[in-house]
Amino acid sequence: MYKIVFLRHGHSTWNEENRFTGWTDVDLSQQGIEESLNSGQILKEQGFKFDIAFTSVLKRAIRTLWIVLDEMDLMWIPVFRSWKLNERHYGGLQGLYKSKTAREFGEDQVFIWRRSFDIPPPALERSDERSSTKDRKYSLLKEEEIPQSECLKTTIERVLPYWNNEIVPVIKSGKNVFIVAHGNSLRAIVKHIDNISDEKIPHLNIPTGFPLVYELDEELKPIKHYYLGDPDAIKKAEKAVANQGKSN
Numbered sequence: 385m386y387k388i389v390f391l392r393h394g395h396s397t398w399n400e401e402n403r404f405t406g407w408t409d410v411d412l413s414q415q416g417i418e419e420s421l422n423s424g425q426i427l428k429e430q431g432f433k434f435d436i437a438f439t440s441v442l443k444r445a446i447r448t449l450w451i452v453l454d455e456m457d458l459m460w461i462p463v464f465r466s467w468k469l470n471e472r473h474y475g476g477l478q479g480l481y482k483s484k485t486a487r488e489f490g491e492d493q494v495f496i497w498r499r500s501f502d503i504p505p506p507a508l509e510r511s512d513e514r515s516s517t518k519d520r521k522y523s524l525l526k527e528e529e530i531p532q533s534e535c536l537k538t539t540i541e542r543v544l545p546y547w548n549n550e551i552v553p554v555i556k557s558g559k560n561v562f563i564v565a566h567g568n569s570l571r572a573i574v575k576h577i578d579n580i581s582d583e584k585i586p587h588l589n590i591p592t593g594f595p596l597v598y599e600l601d602e603e604l605k606p607i608k609h610y611y612l613g614d615p616d617a618i619k620k621a622e623k624a625v626a627n628q629g630k631s632n
């Protein structure tokens with residue numbers, strides 16, 4: 385049996401302002417720092433000992449990982465960062481306020497942009513200053529590899545090869561793996577592990593700051609999964625993520 389832990393980064397400054405974030409590289413809010421500290425403490429109390437960690441190249445995930453590893457006295461373990469674990473690219477919505485956008489375009493449209501499996505938000509122009517085309521973090525990528533908008537389907541197309549080729553072999557080698565990523569890159573992995581249908585996945589929301597433990601059998605088929613933390617607080621946090629697309 386393998387046990388791996390996923391963690392969505394702590395609350396960010398743009399979660400606080402309720403803005404579409406995607407590849408925008410915003411930092412943790414004070415709440416996010418506290419959530420990360422709590423995650424580290426609970427993982428430590430429950431005896432988790434990681435051998436290796438994976439994260440994105442976005443600082444809200446990296447800082448969450450740093451805080452957790454510091455709390456667990458594990459700052460020495462190898463860490464691999466990849467853009468393939470980045471948040472889903474939010475295209476032309478990046479920077480807009482979610483509730484204001486729902487008032488302007490309707491909650492149904494915002495739900496489609498946020499959660500539809502295969503309809504991406506409007507794409508950014510490569511010349512748009514919000515585009516990541518000129519960001520040094522992505523300088524090793526071919527221009528066409530840098531997305532200007534992604535839906536969950538296209539997010540899966542870049543997350544899953546990373547999962548299958550880079551993370552799965554490490555899990556199978558018996559190492560204890562910790563993955564700190566983002567709401568939608570984690571939804572991509574969880575959809576795959578649990579074989580969640582395209583119709584059901586829009587209703588899955590992953591809250592910030594609660595470690596999500598997956599127990600997998602030898603074939604990496606799911607045995608069970610559970611969050612660590614207060615069940616009522618977790619339910620409330622899942623609902624709050626869903627409600628971010630409401631107009632008020």
Ligand SMILES: O=C(O)[C@@H](CO)OP(=O)(O)O
Nearest residue numbers: 403404405406471498567
């Ligand atoms: O804005 C974003 O990039 C994501 C995560 O914060 O939000 P959503 O839950 O709307 O996909």
